[in-house]
Amino acid sequence: MxxxxxxxxxxxxxxxxxxxxxxxxxxxxxxxxxxxxxxxxxxxxxxxxxxxxxxxxxxxxxxxxxxxxxxxxxxxxxxxxxxxxxxxxxxxxxxxxxxxxxxxxxxxxxxxxxxxxxxxxxxxxxxxxxGGRIFSDDVIKRLSETIQKEPCLSRRKLSRLVCEWMDWRNQAGRLQEMSCRKALLELDRRKEINLPKVNKHYAFQKVNKPAEAPPIAEVSCELAELGDVEIIRVTTRFHSKLWRSMLEAHHYLGSGPLCGAQLRYLVSSEHYGWIGGLSYSACARRVESRDEWIGWTEEARKRNHMFVINNSRYLIAPTVRVKCLASHVLAKCQTRLVDDWERVYKYRPVLLETYVERGRFSGSCYRAANWKYVGGTEGRGRKGTGATVKDVYVMPLQKKWQAVLCCCADGKVHVRQRVAQKEPRDWIEAELGGTKLGDARLTSRLLEMTGMFYDKPLANIPQACGSVSATKAAYRFLDNENVDWKAILQAHYEATEERVKENSLVLVAQDTTTLNYSTHPNTQGLGPIGTKSEKVRGLMVHDTMAFTESGTPLGLLNVQCWARDGIGSKHERHKKPIEEKESWKWVESYHAVSQVQKRCRNKSLLVVVADREADIHEVFAEQYNTPDGAQLLIRAERSRNRKVVDDKESCEFLWTKLEQQPVIGTREILIPPSEKRSARQAILMVRTMPVTLCPPMLKKNMPAVRVWAVLAQEVNPPIGIDGLEWMLLTTVAVKHEKDAYERLEWYARRWGIECYHRIIKSGCRVESRQLESARRLCNALAIDMIIAWRIHYLTTLGQETPDVPCTVYFSDSEWKALTTFANKVKEPPDLPPSLNDAVRLLGKLGGHLGRRGDGHPGSEVLWRGMSRLADIEVAYELYTT
Incomplete structure (x- = not known):
């Protein structure tokens, strides 16, 4: 015990x-x-x-x-x-x-x-x-005791003491007082020590009275006419004032501050005097693109970063316009820089770097001097508070530069393996690779963003991007003045047209939807989207999507996005021409489809399919005046009280005329579910006849249009539910019973665009975007609409072509990650599964149970599965490479 x-x-x-x-x-x-x-x-x-x-x-x-x-x-x-x-x-x-x-x-x-x-x-x-140094308990304690014993000790003397205690010296053996002083300020901020108060302030430079810049001649000549171009190192007060005044007057960043070790040079012409200046200083501590190009490990970077120096300022006076002068000065300065640096700092640098601001300079002089472009900065700036993105250029100063920069404490050279950037998916490259934004880098960013948004369609922008730098880059892209949502979609339109040419019959559905941003009231550029009493604000979107006869979405052919100025009065609508009305969207969309029809004249027949809102005579008149344009299939609106003239030239109401016709047969169709009804099979009795649409009373100048009318009415609808009734008006001839049934099936495909709108709103969550302006929202919407089409495409493709290999849609890494994870195996199969099997596995990730009566996975479970697959694919690649 x-x-x-x-x-x-x-x-x-x-x-x-x-x-x-x-x-x-x-x-x-x-x-x-x-x-x-x-x-x-x-x-x-x-x-x-x-x-x-x-x-x-x-x-x-x-x-x-x-x-x-x-x-x-x-x-x-x-x-x-x-x-x-x-x-x-x-x-x-x-x-x-x-x-x-x-x-x-x-x-x-x-x-x-x-x-x-x-x-x-x-x-x-x-x-x-x-400050790159380790402060132990003993050093902190000794510091505190020294400050208590000598409260009048200056910070300069204190920093010298600390440098001596810690043997804190540079390569030349000099005490690094300024670095130490900065570290002491940080320790004081963290309340590790209490620095003595500053009693005196010293002004080493009278910034209120800057020296006047020397006069610089107006020069426009050949390089040889300058005479000898001399590079003079700044070593005297006179040269220092001259250099500073010249940079302050002519360089957009001024003369400084320059960080760490530094050398400055003046450029002089034999015949014209002072013409420019340069400076070289300590390199940036961290730049991802540069560090990756060097192959720096973390230890090697800390140990050897002093061997990289930065061309921090470069000026050729704006009045000096001499071809090849800038690259000539760079090359000439480079020949003496290494020796000068060694003479001052007792070591030889092995690599030069510089940063060229995008949009302001092209960096042509550095490329002409054989500097190498290695990437761009992330735009965070030296202090992480945000700065403009800059292009990074480097210039090795010796052949074995990497052996010096990547040498570690053990004496061995450790080169970090470069991370292979994930290539844009083939479909993204094919869809958007030809986007014309005025800058290839913007197009590259577009491809990258589309891939990230596609991997995680349910995520917001920071979640989809996965890092601070990528998120900032995405926001900069959406806010860039050169980025236009119409230009983004134009490349998609062209890709859609190529798919259209592969089909003999294409059904082009157009519809209008609203995007509600009322939860973001500070967003600029929105308009009303509901009634006056609702006070709901957002954007209007009218899109036109091409489908195959079986319902596979081929892509968008036209998108219109706008914000209403206000809700108009119904008493004024008849006074405005159609071009000033919102209804013009139907005509504009028809124009876009007709242009495609003209280019596909001998390959494809395009039929525009629309609901009752499109039943305006201007659309039919436009088709009548465009004989080589697209055909129409529009559901008529009963309240319009359309009048028609039949072959016997008797004028009657459209519905009355059709209901008098004999029933040619019955047809069973599937009615998809909606918020107010569940899905059901409906039996329709069908009537048809050719008619001529009379123009409205107030538009007698418009032509009468010859169409075929097909009336389908539901037989014995469920109790409490209004029976289905479709009055279809089409410019495609209906000569037989099967033609009438075919037109009904065509119109039923219009439901695909409703599904597409649901994917945009729920799958891509476009109404959750918080981008502060309608212009940025439209830019993001263009990307989301393309991604939503791709999701919709996958949903239908797996049903229509179930036996083709899944590689028509999935990349190798995607299907291998999907099969190993879903089947709980370590190795993927030798051959890719069928598209149907892969889609069902993807649906399983999104919550589809896959029971016999569950049917094919829908778009909702697929977009959830895609979000999971993106992470699974990354893990698979990490563990298999």
């Missing part, structure tokens, strides 16, 4: 010591910016070996025992040894201690920790990384 009690007491004391240690750490780390949580768990071989995981923003930063800790973290290891020699209380040797470095999840994260657990005693070394 006593043994058990002693054991329990032992573990109680041990756990209490652990808790006290953690509490002391938490008190020191109680800062909002660190967001650190500690988790305790018995993960080692004995209760005495306790693991503390550091968690930053929900992600474990590191755990485990570092076997090569001394090699990877030499500075931290030395700090550990100094601390351990002072605090070792165990009889065990140091080699038996458990050393735990908690590695940051990303470079620059802090704090750094060591955990040493020996028997029942837990020691912790707390280290901060500030």
């Amino acid at each position: 006593g043994t058990i009690f002693s054991t329990l007491l032992f573990f109680g004391v041990f756990i209490q010591k652990i808790k006290d240690c953690i509490n002391r750490l938490l008190e020191k780390l109680n800062r909002e910016e660190d967001m650190i949580t500690y988790i305790i768990g018995n993960l080692f071989e004995s209760p005495a070996h306790v693991l503390i995981n550091t968690v930053n923003t929900g992600r474990v930063m590191g755990k485990g025992i570092a076997k090569d800790f001394k090699t990877i973290y030499p500075e931290m290891f030395r700090e550990y040894l100094r601390w351990h020699s002072q605090n070792q209380t165990s009889k065990k040797s140091e080699t038996n201690s458990k050393i735990l470095p908690l590695t940051p999840s990303k470079a620059g994260d802090d704090p750094y920790f060591l955990l040493d657990t020996v028997l029942t005693v837990c020691y912790t070394v707390y280290m901060l990384r500030v």
